[in-house]
Amino acid sequence: MQIIKALKIMALATFSLMLFGGQAIGQTNNAKTAPTELPDEQKDLQSQLLPLEDILDIAVKNSPSVKFQSDLIEAAKSQLEFSKRVWTNNITGFVNYSSGNQSIITSDSQTAGNLSSSNITNGYRMGVQINLPLYELVGRKARVNLYKYQLNSTVDKRDESIQELRKNVIQLYYSLLYYNNVLNIRSEAKQSAINQVAVAQKQFKDGVIDIAELSRLKTFEVNARADYEEAKREFSIAYYQVEPVVGVSVPQLMRK
Numbered sequence: 052m053q054i055i056k057a058l059k060i061m062a063l064a065t066f067s068l069m070l071f072g073g074q075a076i077g078q079t080n081n082a083k084t085a086p087t088e089l090p091d092e093q094k095d096l097q098s099q100l101l102p103l104e105d106i107l108d109i110a111v112k113n114s115p116s117v118k119f120q121s122d123l124i125e126a127a128k129s130q131l132e133f134s135k136r137v138w139t140n141n142i143t144g145f146v147n148y149s150s151g152n153q154s155i156i157t158s159d160s161q162t163a164g165n166l167s168s169s170n171i172t173n174g175y176r177m178g179v180q181i182n183l184p185l186y187e188l189v190g191r192k193a194r195v196n197l198y199k200y201q202l203n204s205t206v207d208k209r210d211e212s213i214q215e216l217r218k219n220v221i222q223l224y225y226s227l228l229y230y231n232n233v234l235n236i237r238s239e240a241k242q243s244a245i246n247q248v249a250v251a252q253k254q255f256k257d258g259v260i261d262i263a264e265l266s267r268l269k270t271f272e273v274n275a276r277a278d279y280e281e282a283k284r285e286f287s288i289a290y291y292q293v294e295p296v297v298g299v300s301v302p303q304l305m306r307k
Contacts, residue, residue: 089283089290090301092238096231099305103224106297106304110220111213113298120209127202134198146177216296223289223296230286237275237282244268244275 090096100106111117251268254260294300 089287090231092231092234092283092286097228100301101304101306103221106224107217107220109299109304110216110297114212114216116212117209117216120205120212123205124202124209127198127205131195131198131202134195219296223292227286227289227293227301230282230289234279234282234286237279241272241275241279244272248272 090099101109248265248268248271251260251265255262255265290301293304297304
């Protein structure tokens with residue numbers, strides 16, 4: 052019985068360790084992936100951020116789409132250079148060595164039975180052979196132009212991606228500043244409403260105002276709180292959209 056009881060205690064202890072240990076690990080992982088806190092809403096955000104042009108450069112540098120288009124440009128350049136040199140495939144060189152009896156026997160077609168022989172000199176032989184198909188002579192210019200146009204279109208596509216990215220970053224930048232200003236205004240309005248209600252509650256106790264006035268101010272405070280939370284939500288959305296678009300978080304875009 053003592054052994055069974057000891058085994059039960061050990062099993063319970065092991066289960067508890069696994070349970071609370073797993074919770075601790077989960078909390079550690081959550082702490083690592085927790086988003087950065089919002090900046091102080093009372094401070095001017097624009098004065099803390101890098102200039103817009105610097106942010107645009109960072110966004111272009113970190114954009115996967117722009118990187119992809121740049122790789123396509125390099126591939127198109129290589130393809131163009133290859134097309135200019137593909138004619139060299141028709142040039143072949145050869146080197147060989149011959150030795151031994153290399154006599155060539157020929158017969159005279161005019162005189163029956165008349166044979167003659169000649170001997171090829173032993174040693175190395177080398178040379179170059181060029182075969183230019185008609186297609187290479189006629190179609191080379193058109194083929195090269197085709198790859199040039201493909202290269203140009205790839206460059207244009209990359210420039211289009213950069214323009215679209217810059218437009219999105221500019222819109223996000225000014226949306227972030229706008230929502231930050233609105234949040235600042237809503238924060239001040241909320242604090243003002245809270246202060247008014249605090250004063251009104253004291254006045255109500257002293258009999259200076261009636262319950263209707265206190266209720267009106269309390270409703271004003273509730274609306275101010277709701278407006279503040281809505282402004283905070285909109286600012287948070289713009290704030291956390293910066294990293295997917297620009298490639299870095301807002302704290303990394305702050306002036307040093």
